[in-house]
Amino acid sequence: MTDADALVIGGSRFIGRHTVAALADAGYDVTIFNRGTHDHPFGSAVDRVEGDRREDDDLRRARDAVDPAVVVDCVAYYPRDVRVACEVFADVEGYVFISSGAAYGAERVPKREGETALHPCSDEQATDDTWETYGNRKAEADREVFVAAERGVNAMSLRPPIVYGPHDYTERFDYWVDRVDGADRVLVPGDGTNLRHLVYVEDVADAVVTLLDRGEPGEAYNVGDDHLPTLGEWVDLVADACGSHPTVVHAGERELAAGDLTHEDFPLYRPYPHVLDTTKLRTLGWRSTAHEEAVAATVEHVRERGFEGDRGPDREAEARVLDILETM
Missing domain, CATH: 3.90.25.10 (UDP-galactose 4-epimerase, domain 1)
Structure with a gap:
């Protein structure tokens, strides 16, 4: 157990909501950082800093207000989001970016971290806001994690496929x-x-805690049902x-x-x-529900x-x- 401070960027809807709960169960003092456009589901049990994650000054203000030991980034959809976050939170003990299995650009079975090619990402794709470039943007954001780790940032990437479970606003499942x-x-x-491949949302949240405890900076980890x-x-x-x-x-x-x-x-x-190969994450002791x-x-x-x-x-x-x- 820990009494360290955790900052969750996002945190009020689906993956972020379950991540907040998992971090709290692990003993973290959790603060969420978001724009406040959705209901705050935790009441007084979880603090909240209001701001826009795409405003650099807002990110710095959240950092200064919380002084987090760890940061979980649930709403980074553009490479710049991750690049700036890795600069603002360069000194934290752990930064986990929620990426996606869509980052993989090659159709292989299974898709393995470090082996299966990621999508390329052009300058135009990096700022596009359509679903067609989602995988490209997540792939480039992963590369931002790798670059940040090379300069000493304790940054990691978690790649889930489609996530299902309570509070899923996508309604695919x-x-x-x-x-x-x-x-x-x-x-x-x-x-x-x-x-x-699918993954239960609480297992994604547990994977985040696992990475903060035992993950290696500069690494990406697939997460999916066993x-x-x-x-x-x-x-x-x-x-x-x-x-x-x-x-x-x-x-x-x-x-x-x-x-x-x-x-x-x-x-x-x-x-x-x-299909994502989850051996790397399982080696850290993670298991699915x-x-x-x-x-x-x-x-x-x-x-x-x-x-x-x-x-x-x-x-x-x-x-x-x-x-x-x-x-x-």
């Missing part, structure tokens, strides 16, 4: 909870063997957690076209397998919060495909 919970039929693209269910197996896991076992209906390209849909319209579908526990917690939260419906095909399009398949 929640889409499947919504479709399975209480349904008679569920439409699954392809044959259900699509393989994409076991990789296929999309069909994820649907089964969700069904078990919901206590609802609908008929799973598989649809190919031709059938999906009846609803003007493609495979890629469905959350978690990816044409080529996306059992799927039954992780999915049950996710289902409970989705039921409490509800599903906004912004992810995945609309129900009418799915119904058209299901109805056509039923008559075949």
Whole structure:
């Protein structure tokens, strides 16, 4: 246990929210730094410094107010964000940048730190704000971590794939909870063997604590579930957690076209397998949560919060495909 001060840049929504809790459980005195555009979920238990992480003076003000021993950067989406943070927090005992498995530019199975090529990043991509350049920007931000470590900054990178769990505002996993919970039929693209690495949000938070305790500066670490269910197996896991076992209906390209849909319209579908090798992180003693526990917690939260419906095909399009398949 420690009584050191931790500063979390972000900290009020998803990965940051769980990271704050994990740091507090590890004995850190935690302060979050953000713009205050979202509710502060921790009340008086966690201090907050308001400011914009892209304003250098605001970052320095947060540093001076907290004097953190460690910093976790949950909302760095541009290479400059990490470069400036590594300058402002150059003297901390540990700086962890939440990167992404999307930083990998080569399609390999599995993707390994230091072996699998990262995306290139042009000057234009480095400042772009579209999803198409997300992986490029995360890759270049990782390189900023490596450069900073070469000059003595205790900086590290953590690369998760798609993250699921309570408070997930992206709703990519929640889409499947919504479709399975209480349904008679569920439409699954392809044959259900699509393989994409996921990671439970609390395990990402635990990985952050692990890196702050035992990680090596200048290194990147993949984080992901120990076991990789296929999309069909994820649907089964969700069904078990919901206590609802609908008929799973598989649809190919031709059938999906009846609803003007493609495979890629469905959350978690990816044409080529996306698998991260997590051996490096596991060597530090990190382990992932059992799927039954992780999915049950996710289902409970989705039921409490509800599903906004912004992810995945609309129900009418799915119904058209299901109805056509039923008559075949």
